[in-house]
Amino acid sequence: MRSDRNQSAPVGLKIAAAAGLLFLHLPILLIFVYAFTTEERTYQWPPPGFTLKWFAVTWNRPDVWEALILSVKVASISTVIALVLGTLCAAAVSGSRFFGREAISLLVILPIALPGIITGIALRSAFSLAEIPFSFWTIILGHATFCVVIVYNNAIARFRRTSGSLMEASMDLGADGFQTFRYVILPNIGTALLAGGMLAFALSFDEVIVTTFTAGQQQTLPIWMLEELVRPRQRPVTNVVAMVVVIVTFLPILVAYYLTRDGDQVAGGGK
Amino acid sequence: MTMAATTVTMRPSRGGVFGHLSDVLWRNPRLTLFLMLTPPLLWLGIIYLGSLFALLLQSFFSIDEYSGLINREFTLKTYAELLHPSNLDIILRTLVMSATVTVGAAVVAFPIAYYAARYARGKWKALFYLGIMLPLWSSYLVKVYAWKLILAREGILNWLFAKAHLTWLLDAWLALPIVGGNSLSVSHTGTFLVFLYVWLPYMILPIQAALERVPANLVEASADLGASPRQTFTKVLLPLALPGVIAGSIFTFSLTMGDYIIPQIVGTSRRFIGQAVYAHQGTAGNIPLAAAFTVVPIVVMGFYLWFAKRRGAFDAV
Numbered sequence: 001m002r003s004d005r006n007q008s009a010p011v012g013l014k015i016a017a018a019a020g021l022l023f024l025h026l027p028i029l030l031i032f033v034y035a036f037t038t039e040e041r042t043y044q045w046p047p048p049g050f051t052l053k054w055f056a057v058t059w060n061r062p063d064v065w066e067a068l069i070l071s072v073k074v075a076s077i078s079t080v081i082a083l084v085l086g087t088l089c090a091a092a093v094s095g096s097r098f099f100g101r102e103a104i105s106l107l108v109i110l111p112i113a114l115p116g117i118i119t120g121i122a123l124r125s126a127f128s129l130a131e132i133p134f135s136f137w138t139i140i141l142g143h144a145t146f147c148v149v150i151v152y153n154n155a156i157a158r159f160r161r162t163s164g165s166l167m168e169a170s171m172d173l174g175a176d177g178f179q180t181f182r183y184v185i186l187p188n189i190g191t192a193l194l195a196g197g198m199l200a201f202a203l204s205f206d207e208v209i210v211t212t213f214t215a216g217q218q219q220t221l222p223i224w225m226l227e228e229l230v231r232p233r234q235r236p237v238t239n240v241v242a243m244v245v246v247i248v249t250f251l252p253i254l255v256a257y258y259l260t261r262d263g264d265q266v267a268g269g270g271k
Numbered sequence: 272m273t274m275a276a277t278t279v280t281m282r283p284s285r286g287g288v289f290g291h292l293s294d295v296l297w298r299n300p301r302l303t304l305f306l307m308l309t310p311p312l313l314w315l316g317i318i319y320l321g322s323l324f325a326l327l328l329q330s331f332f333s334i335d336e337y338s339g340l341i342n343r344e345f346t347l348k349t350y351a352e353l354l355h356p357s358n359l360d361i362i363l364r365t366l367v368m369s370a371t372v373t374v375g376a377a378v379v380a381f382p383i384a385y386y387a388a389r390y391a392r393g394k395w396k397a398l399f400y401l402g403i404m405l406p407l408w409s410s411y412l413v414k415v416y417a418w419k420l421i422l423a424r425e426g427i428l429n430w431l432f433a434k435a436h437l438t439w440l441l442d443a444w445l446a447l448p449i450v451g452g453n454s455l456s457v458s459h460t461g462t463f464l465v466f467l468y469v470w471l472p473y474m475i476l477p478i479q480a481a482l483e484r485v486p487a488n489l490v491e492a493s494a495d496l497g498a499s500p501r502q503t504f505t506k507v508l509l510p511l512a513l514p515g516v517i518a519g520s521i522f523t524f525s526l527t528m529g530d531y532i533i534p535q536i537v538g539t540s541r542r543f544i545g546q547a548v549y550a551h552q553g554t555a556g557n558i559p560l561a562a563a564f565t566v567v568p569i570v571v572m573g574f575y576l577w578f579a580k581r582r583g584a585f586d587a588v
Contacts, residue, residue, distance in 0.1 A: 009390040010500075016382030021399075023379065024406040024471060027417035030427065034420055043423035045430045081314075089311040092304055104308070107315050113521075114572065115529015117545050118326075118565045119319070121552055125329060125562070126322035145319050148311065177293035199408070206410045209532065212549075225412045229419065229536050242413045253408045257401060 028246060035243040040236055054236040064241060067224040074136070074220060075204040078143035082200045083193060085144070086151025094159035111146040119146065120213030127214070134216025142214040143207060147200035154196030154260065155189060162188045191259040198252035206249060221245065330562035339556060349559040353567070358547070362567055365544040368459070369527040372466040373474075373520045379467065380474040380519065381512075387475075388482035403479075407472035415536055418465045422456040422537060429455070452539055462538035469533065470526050474519035481515025482508075514583045521572075521579055528568045544568060 009017075035054065037047035058064055089108055093101055111119050123142050132138065166188070170180040208222035215223060221241070228238040296303045332341055333348045352358065387399040406414070421428050432441045445451040445458060452458030485508065493503040531545025542550070544564055551561035 009386055013382055013386055013390075017386035020379050020383040020471075020475075021402050023468070024402065027414065027421060027468065028406065028409060030420060031413060031417050042425050043420045044425045045420075045427040085311040085314055088307045092307040096300065096304055098304060104312070107320070108311070111315075111319055113525065113576075115525055115545070115568050117529045117531055117548055118323070118569065121548060121561060121565060122322035122326040123318075124552065125558055126318075126325045128558075129325055141318055145315065148315065171297065176290050177296050178289055202408055206412070208412055209530075222410070222412050225416065226532065229412065229416055229532075238416070242410075242416050245410045245413050249409050250405060253404060254401070257404065261397075 081144040082147035090155035116209035151196035158192035195256040376474040384478035473522035477518035
């Protein structure tokens with residue numbers, strides 16, 4: 001007898017699953033409420049009143065803008081580097097079999113499999129050994145390293161589904177290697193790269209643990225938030241920034257989901 | 272591959288610099304492979320592995336107690352310092368917290384993953400997927416911040432307990448040793464809750480992937496053969512989902528072990544490994560001890576991954 005796939009779930013399971021999802025989402029929704037609170041000095045619940053004042057205050061804060069701009073710059077450059085390195089690596093690993101192939105996939109995944117603090121302190125001690133001063137580029141070095149895996153995961157999933165005979169057909173029909181890349185390979189892997197790039201951007205934009213070790217005195221947006229978390233000074237401004245960060249990171253994730261939903265997964269399992 | 276290569280060589284060569292270059296690359300797949308792999312391998316090899324190696328090397332140095340300078344001679348003295356009771360305490364506390372968070376995450380994640388894998392269809396499936404992905408990818412610090420709001424003394428959780436007239440229950444829990452504290456935001460219970468929240472999606476995804484592969488009629492067959500729901504769960508579902516649970520536990524365990532921000536913001540003054548590393552490399556300037564501390568998670572994760580591989584957990588990721 002075939003099993004009936006449309007049967008409904010036991011009530012206990014429904015409740016547990018719903019409760020779990022609520023547990024995942026309510027705290028984030030709470031941020032949205034706090035962004036409008038009139039309370040300045042405590043985290044009082046329920047909020048005594050609601051106001052839009054803090055959006056204007058946040059808008060006029062140069063330190064928030066500076067941190068935001070630095071974060072966007074770092075995330076953009078890291079994403080570009082990760083796109084190039086991750087795609088090259090994925091193409092090489094998926095296209096051929098060679099000695100050390102497994103070791104290369106392990107090497108790519110390692111920066112994200114080991115706790116971030118290890119990557120962070122390793123980079124910092126290497127900078128101090130090599131006497132490299134902290135700069136914009138030291139942040140990028142760290143970020144690009146762990147963003148490679150995100151692009152790699154997305155690209156390799158797509159390469160596996162793209163048949164190698166397509167490239168051979170293109171070459172047989174007279175296209176050279178670069179034309180084949182431009183007209184055959186790129187359109188095939190384009191959306192996967194876009195999705196991987198967006199996720200890499202989101203990851204870099206949000207990264208704090210490695211950044212604390214490689215940033216020196218500079219403040220990316222997460223570092224700015226961390227300062228506020230450790231020593232709260234401007235609670236209302238922090239609330240607004242937190243809400244904006246939630247919205248800004250949701251957009252690339254939704255887009256990445258729509259780009260990759262047919263078949264292969266968004267590389268979420270290996271953030 | 273060889274067939275294609277011979278066809279190409281029989282044709283006249285393409286014109287132009289790019290054409291020649293393209294031909295050379297096509298005829299020498301090994302050269303192409305080498306050119307493709309060099310940039311990523313140089314980057315990861317030099318920047319990442321190089322730094323990691325430099326760090327490990329420094330764990331064999333020691334710090335001069337009087338001058339505070341690093342003595343660059345090979346010694347195991349720094350590792351011996353790890354065995355000091357206060358440092359052992361930090362390691363033990365971190366491992367217990369990581370294990371508790373892992374078990375907690377598995378318990379909370381399982382129903383969500385099971386429902387998503389077995390019952391959710393069409394729109395609900397997409398909803399569940401995004402419902403897990405969005406919290407996974409939303410900002411780590413924002414999530415921690417949200418819990419700072421929730422656990423604050425004047426925050427929503429205390430308010431809920433007061434509204435439900437259950438404040439006595441919360442106070443009784445906080446009066447307990449180890450898990451308790453002055454308030455939720457400065458107790459191990461608070462730290463546990465934040466860890467659980469932040470790493471939960473990493474547990475759901477692999478369990479769901481493992482459960483997707485369990486045919487529904489296996490569960491029905493078990494029931495038809497007279498097993499109670501509990502027996503079906505422990506004898507059929509759980510063993511089949513175990514690789515997924517182990518895969519998820521790699522993330523929750525590793526991430527908890529290496530975190531230093533959550534226990535710093537929500538928790539007691541007792542340190543975790545991450546905080547010890549951060550403190551030793553920062554103000555104390557004791558890089559050798561910090562490096563030795565980082566070896567602990569590396570070794571633990573090494574064993575963990577080896578065990579997970581044996582249980583087939585990597586097929587579920």
